[in-house]
Every structure is written in C-alpha cells, then in structure tokens.
Amino acid sequence: MSGKHVVVLGAGFAGLHAVRVLSREPGVQVTLVDRNNYHLFQPLLYQVATAGLEAPQIAFPVRAFLRKHKNARFLLGTAEGVDPKARVLWVEGRPVPYDYLIVGTGTRTNDFGLPGVARYGYGLKDLDDAMKIRDRILSACEEAVRTSDPERRKALLTFVVVGGGPTGVELAGALGEVRRHVIARDYPDLDLSEIRVILIENSTRLLDAFAPSSAQYAQRFLEKLGVELRFGERVTEVTPDAVRLQSGSTIPSFTVVWSAGVTGQALPGLPITRGNRVATTPELYVPEHPSVYVAGDMNFLEHKDGRPHPQVAPTAMQQGALAAQNILRELRGQEKQVFRYKDKGSMATLGRSHAIAEIGHLKMRGFPAWGAWLAVHLYYLIGFRNRMMVLSNWAYSYFTYDFAVRIMHNRHSFPVLNEPAQEPVKS
Amino acid sequence: MSGKHVVVLGAGFAGLHAVRVLSREPGVQVTLVDRNNYHLFQPLLYQVATAGLEAPQIAFPVRAFLRKHKNARFLLGTAEGVDPKARVLWVEGRPVPYDYLIVGTGTRTNDFGLPGVARYGYGLKDLDDAMKIRDRILSACEEAVRTSDPERRKALLTFVVVGGGPTGVELAGALGEVRRHVIARDYPDLDLSEIRVILIENSTRLLDAFAPSSAQYAQRFLEKLGVELRFGERVTEVTPDAVRLQSGSTIPSFTVVWSAGVTGQALPGLPITRGNRVATTPELYVPEHPSVYVAGDMNFLEHKDGRPHPQVAPTAMQQGALAAQNILRELRGQEKQVFRYKDKGSMATLGRSHAIAEIGHLKMRGFPAWGAWLAVHLYYLIGFRNRMMVLSNWAYSYFTYDFAVRIMHNRHSFPVLNEPAQEPVKS
Structure with a gap:
C-alpha cells in the first residue's frame, strides 16, 4: 500500500480520528486539509460566546496534532470541490490528487431562508x-x-x-x-x-x-x-x-x-441528499464513487426509522475511524466493515x-x-x-461565580431603534 | 469634597492607580473613560504576538476592577478632546463635565512619517x-x-x-x-x-x-x-x-x-510639547489648566539633564497615584506634593x-x-x-518548549513578490 495518498478534508472530530487510524500505516501518505489551522472543540463554543473560556482554549493547532503522525501533512485552505472521476480535490485553485478522500466538512448554520x-x-x-x-x-x-x-x-x-x-x-x-x-x-x-x-x-x-x-x-x-x-x-x-x-x-x-438548525457544508462534485448531506453505503463510501468516504455530520446513513445517525461528536469520531479502517482494509485486500453506531448517550x-x-x-x-x-x-x-x-x-x-473573559475585541454599534435599515449607498 | 467629579481618561497603569487612590474618598465621584473595556498589561503583549499567551490573559475587564471601587463608574468611549476652560471632556460627541481631569492616554506607535x-x-x-x-x-x-x-x-x-x-x-x-x-x-x-x-x-x-x-x-x-x-x-x-x-x-x-518609537496620544485641547507629550508642573498638573493632570507616558516632566521620566509602567503607576493624591490634597486644603520618581530599575x-x-x-x-x-x-x-x-x-x-496559542483567527494573504502595490480602484 506504499505511496497511496489519502486526503482527509476537515480537521473536526471525524477528520482527526481518521488521521489517527491512518497513521498506523506508515506507507500511506495522508494530507489533512482545513480552512483553519486548528481543530475546534465545538461543544464548548457557547462558553467562549459567554466569556467563560478564551477562544484558543477550545482550539488545538492541527500541526501540533500532526507532530506525532509522521505520515501526515497539513494543507491550509478552503476546498472548492471534488472531481471524483479524476480523483482530484480542488483547494483554492490547486488540484490535490488523491487515491482516497474522506470528507468530514461538518455543518453550518441553517437559516431556512428566513429573512434577516x-x-x-x-x-x-x-x-x-x-x-x-x-x-x-x-x-x-x-x-x-x-x-x-x-x-x-x-x-x-x-x-x-x-x-x-x-x-x-x-x-x-x-x-x-x-x-x-x-x-x-x-x-x-x-x-x-x-x-x-x-x-x-x-x-x-x-x-x-x-x-x-x-x-x-x-x-x-x-x-x-x-x-x-x-x-x-x-x-x-x-x-x-x-x-x-x-x-x-x-x-x-x-x-x-x-x-x-444546521445544514451540511456540501462539497461541489458530490451528490447531496436531505439536509445537504451525502448518502453513503453502510461502509461509509459514496455508492457512485467508492474512493470517496463521508464521515460525521455530513454523512447521511439511515440509522433507524429512516432517520440518519445523530449529528454529534461520537458519531463523527466513530465514522472517521471506520472510514480510515475501511480504506486500510481495502488496501490490504480485506473485507470492509459496516458502520455500527455505539450510542454514547446525550x-x-x-x-x-x-x-x-x-x-x-x-x-x-x-x-x-x-x-x-x-x-x-x-x-x-x-x-x-x-x-x-x-x-x-x-x-x-x-x-x-465569574465569567472572566469579558474582553471586547471589537465594539459593536447599534442602530437607532425603529429606523429602517440603511441600504448600501449606490454609486 | 462631596460631589466633586474626577474624570480619569485611560485605564492604563496611570489611570487605574489614580482610581485606587481616589476610591479612598467615597465623597468624590470618579468616572473612568477608556475606548476599550479592559486594562491592558502591555509589557506582555509580545508574548501574545508570538503565541505564548492568549489575548484575554493580559487584559483585565475595567468593570471587574471597579467592582471594589464603589465611587467609580466606567464610560466606554473614545475621547475626542477637552475644553479646559469649560471643564468638559468630549467623548464620542457627548460632554462629560469634570471638576478634575487626569489624562493617562499613553502612547501609540510612531512611524516618524516614513513611507509604508x-x-x-x-x-x-x-x-x-x-x-x-x-x-x-x-x-x-x-x-x-x-x-x-x-x-x-x-x-x-x-x-x-x-x-x-x-x-x-x-x-x-x-x-x-x-x-x-x-x-x-x-x-x-x-x-x-x-x-x-x-x-x-x-x-x-x-x-x-x-x-x-x-x-x-x-x-x-x-x-x-x-x-x-x-x-x-x-x-x-x-x-x-x-x-x-x-x-x-x-x-x-x-x-x-x-x-x-512611540509618540503621545495627544488629547486635542491640551498644549503639547516634544514627543506629543504634555508638559506639567512637578505636581503633575498642566500649568495653564490646574484642574487637568497628566500622568504616565503622556507626561513630559523634566527629570534629569533636561530629559523627561522614562515611559515605563512604574512611572505611570507613581504619577497616576500622585495626581490623584494631589487632587485630594487640594480638596482638603492641603499642599500638593511634587513628583519624585522612585526608580524601580529596568x-x-x-x-x-x-x-x-x-x-x-x-x-x-x-x-x-x-x-x-x-x-x-x-x-x-x-x-x-x-x-x-x-x-x-x-x-x-x-x-x-512550546508556544501553544498557534491559533490563526484571520488568515492573511500575501502579494506576489516584486509586483507594484495595487492602488485602490478609483470610481
């Protein structure tokens, strides 16, 4: 399996757990791509918003994580799309060729199109x-x-x-x-x-x-x-x-x-289903593109009663690890395993x-x-x-009883009450 | 002295030490004005710049500081100027009348007018x-x-x-x-x-x-x-x-x-001297305006050989405290004291x-x-x-041997080497 290149898109729970598994095979080359240089521990975001924690305390530099994973490199950048036939991920105008791709891009806020x-x-x-x-x-x-x-x-x-x-x-x-x-x-x-x-x-x-x-x-x-x-x-x-x-x-x-609500951060080039998520086989790859795996919040794999797995951290960790394991199994000529969700509770x-x-x-x-x-x-x-x-x-x-991080980095101004919103001046 | 209003401009070392002294006289009302909602410990800024410390760790919320100083209020805002005759400080378009004003606005970077x-x-x-x-x-x-x-x-x-x-x-x-x-x-x-x-x-x-x-x-x-x-x-x-x-x-x-290099953050309405600083009497008030005191980096008081005191934290703390003491002394009918710099070393x-x-x-x-x-x-x-x-x-x-705060909040882009700088598009 020497020289095979696995690209992991997203340094969230799914991506990091995939990298951990892949690092057990030094012959595989791994590239982790993220638009930020850190892994974000989203479950504590609300404490940053309410001045309980400082932002860097729930962020871990990707490169610090990768220090012990010698077969992995980091590429900072925003992925623009994937060409699954050519096996190329596009990151800010550059092609990143891959043998296998694990997509763990997570979700973003869903405004349901409501005005304002x-x-x-x-x-x-x-x-x-x-x-x-x-x-x-x-x-x-x-x-x-x-x-x-x-x-x-x-x-x-x-x-x-x-x-x-x-x-x-x-x-x-x-x-x-x-x-x-x-x-x-x-x-x-x-x-x-x-x-x-x-x-x-x-x-x-x-x-x-x-x-x-x-x-x-x-x-x-x-x-x-x-x-x-x-x-x-x-x-x-x-x-x-x-x-x-x-x-x-x-x-x-x-x-x-x-x-x-949230909606998937779809990657152009992949088929999407409900919630902007990607349907996969129970082995977590995209049926049309067996070299592309999807793990975490983006994965839409039916769980029970036709509903997908919950979009929580344990799902992402388990799916990220299994996607990586299945890639290694395929490289070794072993049979892939299907995803079995271990419910860690809520x-x-x-x-x-x-x-x-x-x-x-x-x-x-x-x-x-x-x-x-x-x-x-x-x-x-x-x-x-x-x-x-x-x-x-x-x-x-x-x-x-204190929330100590009451530091205002950028002061906001507020409109006068009941005034119509200002439209941008047209030139 | 009941009801006298002392306005302290700047929540740096000078301002906070002034507030500490003034809070010993509950009859005096104090308003602390700063454009930030925190006191910044500037001596450790370089460690934030080099990922050794997190930004909020060297910033202390002004309101947390004022909790124990019951006669002091905080006003967030940028001071635009002072009218020493009318005894009014202007903060973002509003007049803040004072009986005494202590100016501790510090310095900003001095580019000496060099291009770029x-x-x-x-x-x-x-x-x-x-x-x-x-x-x-x-x-x-x-x-x-x-x-x-x-x-x-x-x-x-x-x-x-x-x-x-x-x-x-x-x-x-x-x-x-x-x-x-x-x-x-x-x-x-x-x-x-x-x-x-x-x-x-x-x-x-x-x-x-x-x-x-x-x-x-x-x-x-x-x-x-x-x-x-x-x-x-x-x-x-x-x-x-x-x-x-x-x-x-x-x-x-x-x-x-x-x-x-640095230069004083001059406050329009006050006379300035070398380095955009304000010359004061040894009692730290402005000769033309005895109700206005200047403390810290902004103060230009000759020390020895015609040179002013060094622009360091101990000077600011000592001057802030003395300015406040001299105001209290005047209110009590006591004689003001002259500033004697206690050199804390470097x-x-x-x-x-x-x-x-x-x-x-x-x-x-x-x-x-x-x-x-x-x-x-x-x-x-x-x-x-x-x-x-x-x-x-x-x-x-x-x-x-780690500098752990390697979290990039905003990614910078870099121009192509040796290309002329782009001028803003003219409409």
Whole structure:
C-alpha cells in the first residue's frame, strides 16, 4: 500500500480520528486539509460566546496534532470541490490528487431562508461566531448604560436565543448565569429586571433528543434562572432591532442567536441528499464513487426509522475511524466493515452544578450529570494544555461565580431603534 | 469634597492607580473613560504576538476592577478632546463635565512619517496589533509551505523587527525561540536556515537604557539563538514585500514589526510639547489648566539633564497615584506634593531562563534575572485569574518548549513578490 495518498478534508472530530487510524500505516501518505489551522472543540463554543473560556482554549493547532503522525501533512485552505472521476480535490485553485478522500466538512448554520437571519442574527458554529456574540453582548451592555432612551435600553438588554436543542439550551443557561452573576455585579446602574434572556422554541418542549423528564428538568432549571421560555413560537423574520414571530408579536432585541438548525457544508462534485448531506453505503463510501468516504455530520446513513445517525461528536469520531479502517482494509485486500453506531448517550449542561445526561437507560441530572459532563468534555478536549486551561477556568468560575473573559475585541454599534435599515449607498 | 467629579481618561497603569487612590474618598465621584473595556498589561503583549499567551490573559475587564471601587463608574468611549476652560471632556460627541481631569492616554506607535511603515508595518501597542502579528506569522508559514517560488518562500519566512529597545529585543528573542522550537517542529518541510529573524537598530548597540555590559549579554544571547542583528542601519521605507535600508540594501520580507518609537496620544485641547507629550508642573498638573493632570507616558516632566521620566509602567503607576493624591490634597486644603520618581530599575527578558535586570547598582542576568522578571510581571498583572493563567502558560511553555496559542483567527494573504502595490480602484 506504499505511496497511496489519502486526503482527509476537515480537521473536526471525524477528520482527526481518521488521521489517527491512518497513521498506523506508515506507507500511506495522508494530507489533512482545513480552512483553519486548528481543530475546534465545538461543544464548548457557547462558553467562549459567554466569556467563560478564551477562544484558543477550545482550539488545538492541527500541526501540533500532526507532530506525532509522521505520515501526515497539513494543507491550509478552503476546498472548492471534488472531481471524483479524476480523483482530484480542488483547494483554492490547486488540484490535490488523491487515491482516497474522506470528507468530514461538518455543518453550518441553517437559516431556512428566513429573512434577516443571516444578516442580523448570530450563528454559533465557529470561533469567529462565538467571539462576535461575546463582543455583541458586552457592547450592548455598555451601550445600555449610555442611552437615555428606555425602549432602546430594553432592546439592548434583550438577548434572544432561537432553538431549544442542546446548543440553544446550553447558551440560554450560560446567558442566564451571566445575567445574574456578571451583568448584575458589573453594571450596578442597570436594572436586573430589564435584562432578559428569551429562548424561543417552535415545538412544545426543549431538547427533543432527550426523554421528557430530562427536558422538563432543564425547563424548570432555566425558568428558575430567569430565562423566559416561549414554546410553540416560530420566528418569521429577524430585523436590525427585533425578532418577529408567527404569532404576530415582535420582540425588540439587537442580539438574536440562531441555533435552530444546521445544514451540511456540501462539497461541489458530490451528490447531496436531505439536509445537504451525502448518502453513503453502510461502509461509509459514496455508492457512485467508492474512493470517496463521508464521515460525521455530513454523512447521511439511515440509522433507524429512516432517520440518519445523530449529528454529534461520537458519531463523527466513530465514522472517521471506520472510514480510515475501511480504506486500510481495502488496501490490504480485506473485507470492509459496516458502520455500527455505539450510542454514547446525550448530555447537556444547564448551568452551575446542573446538567442532564442520558446513557442507555440511565438518566442523570443535577450535580452527578454535571460532573459527568465536565469529565467527558475534558476527556475529549485535545491537548494537555487546553485541558489544564479549561479546567482552571471552570474551577475559577465555579468558586467566584465569574465569567472572566469579558474582553471586547471589537465594539459593536447599534442602530437607532425603529429606523429602517440603511441600504448600501449606490454609486 | 462631596460631589466633586474626577474624570480619569485611560485605564492604563496611570489611570487605574489614580482610581485606587481616589476610591479612598467615597465623597468624590470618579468616572473612568477608556475606548476599550479592559486594562491592558502591555509589557506582555509580545508574548501574545508570538503565541505564548492568549489575548484575554493580559487584559483585565475595567468593570471587574471597579467592582471594589464603589465611587467609580466606567464610560466606554473614545475621547475626542477637552475644553479646559469649560471643564468638559468630549467623548464620542457627548460632554462629560469634570471638576478634575487626569489624562493617562499613553502612547501609540510612531512611524516618524516614513513611507509604508503605517500601511505595511505592524505596530505592537494593543491587543489587536498583537493578534495581527500572530496571524501574520502563522499565515506566512502556511503560505511558505504552499509556494513553489523559493524567493517568495524566503520573504515569507523573514521576520524583521525594527528597533533595539526592550520591546524589539523581547519580541526578537521570542521570535527566535518560536523559530527554533515551534516552526522547526511544526513545519518539517521547511528548511530552518530559510527562516530568519532580523533585528534592525540604527545605533551601535541594543537597549540604550541599560548598561553596556547588559546590552552585550543580550546581544550574545540573541546571536546564539540565531537572531540576526543589524546595527547602524536605518529604515527608509517599508513596502508590501520588503524593508529598504539607508545603506541601500533591501530585505525581502512580508512581516515587519515596528518597535522603533512611540509618540503621545495627544488629547486635542491640551498644549503639547516634544514627543506629543504634555508638559506639567512637578505636581503633575498642566500649568495653564490646574484642574487637568497628566500622568504616565503622556507626561513630559523634566527629570534629569533636561530629559523627561522614562515611559515605563512604574512611572505611570507613581504619577497616576500622585495626581490623584494631589487632587485630594487640594480638596482638603492641603499642599500638593511634587513628583519624585522612585526608580524601580529596568528589566527585559530575552528567552527561556535568560533575562537582564538592573536595579540601582545591581546588575542581574541569566536565570536570576529571568526569575525576577517573572515575579515582577506576575505581581503587576491585575487579577488572580490572569496571574494563574499566565503562570500556567509559562510553566507549560517552560517544560514543553512550546508556544501553544498557534491559533490563526484571520488568515492573511500575501502579494506576489516584486509586483507594484495595487492602488485602490478609483470610481
């Protein structure tokens, strides 16, 4: 198998686990391609957005990871498409020929085409998103101190999260704690009752991947924390200063975080199916192109009841590893294996000492679930230094009730309330 | 003195030390104004630029600082000028009336009007500067791996520091270590001999604030580390892909850090003198406007031989505190005191286990000086959390030879070598 070249696109969970497996065969050459020079630990992004962690603490340099994988190289760049017949991946205008390709490009925020979401809403999928949300919240609080207009102040201090899945719940919980423990202490001039965190969910419950009892526990915790929950509400538009709902009501707000859905980051040249994902065989390759594997959030392989596997980190890790194993098996003339999902359970943190976790039939909540959540997230975080830094930050926050990273890199300005959005000047 | 309003402009060392003194008098109202929401510990900026520290670790939120100073408020904004007769400071179009004003706006990079420095060079005065340099270095290394043009690769891998003062020396030392310990391990495809760190100084020695023996020690250390020192060279121009020197030679480079000088951040409305600084009485107020005090780098008070006090942190702390004390003394009807500079000595770190320090007649170098440097910088860093985080990072780097924060937030692109710079398209 000497000289075979495997290109791994995406340094997420799927890509890194694929590289780990491939590095066991020194004869195989591996090129890892990513548009960022780091692996991002997405499950903790919401803590960067809420000033609990520093951005580099959940990012691990790809080249540091590759130091111990001697048969792998890194290529920084954005993939533009693939020519599966010619076996060439195109990266920023250059051809990267491959024998096998593993695609693990993950997902991006899905605005469902709703007006204003992409322009005025904030996604939470990468470091830039998280740092923008942090800057936005800090800028809004500062502006609220300065304004003399009470309506404007209320809109500045209303933080809306759309989507009651794990990301929305974790973010809303963290914002609820920032409101109570940070803004209240940092801004003695602001009235705590004017600071609102609103979570909008169009179904009748939170966290539909969890059992109803876990979801109810989460709901009660968030309500006690002061988070306003709005069920059965559908967003129809985000404007520069408000969220409009299907029920007809409008919530004035300058900060709307959109965590209501994701869609695959399709790679031109590959056939796509529902959710912009790619259907594969149970061995994880694309039926039409057996040298192309798809792993992680992008993979649409039916799991049960016609539904694909959940778009979570364990799926990506398991699929990335299996895709690599199947490539090595083919090179050795062995039979490929089909993907069998090992359900590692689901967990979501709600706030200090509170989380929910479901592992098989075991349901945990409160402090034990929170402890399990901490342990699992530290375990999967890559790099000794990042673990040490994140643990230090968590310990600090736990004992001080502080979210310390309240550093505004770029100050946001806010439009005057109820003014029409400015159109770009035409020349 | 109840109800007197003291406005402190700038949350640097001078401003924070002024606020600390003023908070002893609860009857005085204090407003601290800064364009950032954090106090920046500038002495460690070069470590952010070289991926040793994370940006928020050397920044402390102003509002966290003010939590224990109950008579002080914070106003985020850029000061545009002062009307000393009306006793009004203008901040982003709003008047902020004061009874006393303490100006501690510090300095910014001075390009001496040399062509290209502001446009193509990189200053190192704020967090944004430091993060840009980090992004630039990482982007240049990635681009060097991709390019097939050897001349372009050399220019990408040539990092030039202009100015042999403490900032230039500390940055060049850190870059020398990044070259040897990080780039060499992260980029096995690059040839270490092609990666160059060049320090340009127009005098005949480094660190003119230090004794010649200390400067020679620094010079030997940098040379052993592989930093190229060019003495007696004056930069005449920075272009998109090179530095031009008065001697006629040109160094192809895409990354030129300018640490050759600073100039005061003048506040319109105040009289300025040499270096854009403000001359004050020995009591630190402006002779024409006794209610306006100037402290720190901006203050031009003759020290000895007609030279002002050095623009270092201890001067700023001492002047900030004295300005506040003199205001309180005036309010109490006491006599003001004149500024007496307590020389805390000078220190500069060169690299792992190597620094120089001069305290009075005591000259230290090597490991003892390095230990003293660490202790002093940790001591003056504000906030328990930042100290803990910085110390953890230093310990990690010390034991692993690693500079871990190699996270590229914004990728830079580089022009084609020897092409004329593109002018903006005229409409």
